[in-house]
Amino acid sequence: MADNDNNKQRRLVEFKDGCRYGKFGKTKAYELIAQERIRAYKMGGKTLIDLDSIDEYHASLPRVESRAML
Incomplete structure (x- = not known):
C-alpha cells in the first residue's frame, strides 16, 4: 500500500488497539500487514x-449482494 501523503498526520495506535478498531485478530493483522x-x-x-x-x-472490501427470495 503506497503512502501517498507524507504531510498528513498519521493516526497511529498500538497493535492491539488497531486489531480492536479493525475488528480482526492479530493473525489477520499480520497477514494484512504482509500483504x-x-x-x-x-x-x-x-x-x-x-x-x-x-x-x-x-472501504475496499466487496459488498455482499443479497439474493431476492422467489
Whole structure:
C-alpha cells in the first residue's frame, strides 16, 4: 500500500488497539500487514498500526449482494 501523503498526520495506535478498531485478530493483522493492505510502523519495541489504512482496507472490501427470495 503506497503512502501517498507524507504531510498528513498519521493516526497511529498500538497493535492491539488497531486489531480492536479493525475488528480482526492479530493473525489477520499480520497477514494484512504482509500483504500491504494495512500499514504498520515500529517505534522501539512496539508495533503501531495506521487507522487510516484500516479504513481504506474496509472501504475496499466487496459488498455482499443479497439474493431476492422467489
